[in-house]
Amino acid sequence: MNAMLERSHTAFDTAAPLAVDGLIKQYDNRSVLRGVSLAIEPGAVLGLIGRNGAGKSTLIRAMLGLIEPDTGRATVWGVPALRLTDAIKQRLGYVPQQPEAMAWLQVGEMLDFVGRFYPRWDAAYVDATLERWQLPRSRMLAKLSPGERQRVAIVRALAPQPELLVLDEPASALDPVGRRELLREIASRAGESGTTVLFSTHIVSDLERVASHVAFLHEGQLLLHSELDSLKERNLRLHVPEAVAAQLRDDVPGEVSRRPHPYGGLSITVLRPEGAPWPDLVTVQGVRAEALPLEDLFIEVSA
Numbered sequence: 001m002n003a004m005l006e007r008s009h010t011a012f013d014t015a016a017p018l019a020v021d022g023l024i025k026q027y028d029n030r031s032v033l034r035g036v037s038l039a040i041e042p043g044a045v046l047g048l049i050g051r052n053g054a055g056k057s058t059l060i061r062a063m064l065g066l067i068e069p070d071t072g073r074a075t076v077w078g079v080p081a082l083r084l085t086d087a088i089k090q091r092l093g094y095v096p097q098q099p100e101a102m103a104w105l106q107v108g109e110m111l112d113f114v115g116r117f118y119p120r121w122d123a124a125y126v127d128a129t130l131e132r133w134q135l136p137r138s139r140m141l142a143k144l145s146p147g148e149r150q151r152v153a154i155v156r157a158l159a160p161q162p163e164l165l166v167l168d169e170p171a172s173a174l175d176p177v178g179r180r181e182l183l184r185e186i187a188s189r190a191g192e193s194g195t196t197v198l199f200s201t202h203i204v205s206d207l208e209r210v211a212s213h214v215a216f217l218h219e220g221q222l223l224l225h226s227e228l229d230s231l232k233e234r235n236l237r238l239h240v241p242e243a244v245a246a247q248l249r250d251d252v253p254g255e256v257s258r259r260p261h262p263y264g265g266l267s268i269t270v271l272r273p274e275g276a277p278w279p280d281l282v283t284v285q286g287v288r289a290e291a292l293p294l295e296d297l298f299i300e301v302s303a
């Protein structure tokens with residue numbers, strides 16, 4: 001696997017809505033997070049992407065102080081995540097991957113109960129959304145389908161009008177219509193209220209629809225953290241004909257991966273650092289260049 005390609009922020013940014021530095025976490029002597037450092041800018045919509053088991057939920061839980069890392073630190077607006085005050089908790093909304101059941105309550109009872117703890121609780125939003133999603137207040141939480149339970153968890157997280165919204169694979173149990181609606185809601189919260197959003201996913205198209213930034217986690221390491229548009233502009237796959245490939249001695253600057261091209265020569269993926277020029281190879285006669293779809297770029301980066 002490639003060494004870490006692009007570290008995010010080197011300095012620990014304590015003013016950031018969410019920041020982690022050097023997070024290491026092991027379970028049963030297996031490293032799940034291997035030194036993750038990341039800071040999320042105010043107003044960013046960060047899509048955290050990675051394959052099953054990459055460590056996304058573990059990272060999110062450590063960022064919010066729900067688990068303690070073995071090493072490293074996490075802060076929420078500069079406050080250590082393991083010691084969040086009620087005032088900080090009121091400013092953040094969290095949709096866990098598996099929302100807690102509270103099975104003995106009805107939908108409306110649970111939301112009314114939770115709402116009492118939030119000064120900015122938007123009861124009108126709750127009523128309108130429950131109606132739009134055809135979720136009667138009188139339904140028992142225990143009897144909801146996983147998708148319905150996820151919708152209730154989303155309402156619960158959004159109703160306090162949080163400044164920071166953290167969603168762990170929020171769309172996993174939603175149907176395509178629900179997923180689109182949720183993504184629209186995330187985009188409008190970010191656009192209109194300046195809400196900072198972190199959401200994890202393994203669906204690249206969801207990420208492309210709403211994220212301003214992307215972080216790619218692979219086997220517990222953060223391989224990429226970038227603005228989404230910049231990432232799209234900075235990558236190229238180069239098809240290098242055999243005659244040119246034979247003369248290549250060293251790695252190409254920004255090289256991410258190289259493999260034999262099915263029709264001869266080499267296929268080299270390049271990720272140009274921010275502000276750096278393209279490598280000279282791009283202009284060599286016979287070399288063809290194409291931008292990669294993000295999904296392919298993630299595969300190359302983790303190859």
Ligand SMILES: Nc1ncnc2c1ncn2[C@@H]1O[C@H](COP(=O)(O)OP(=O)(O)OP(=O)(O)O)[C@@H](O)[C@H]1O
Nearest residue numbers: 027028032050051052053054055056057058059202
């Ligand atoms: N409490 C735990 N005890 C033991 N192992 C754990 C625990 N929590 C997570 N793991 C392991 O850590 C690894 C990362 O899990 P995590 O849930 O963070 O991944 P993920 O990227 O969110 O995966 P997915 O996309 O499948 O939800 C997995 O191999 C998982 O089995």
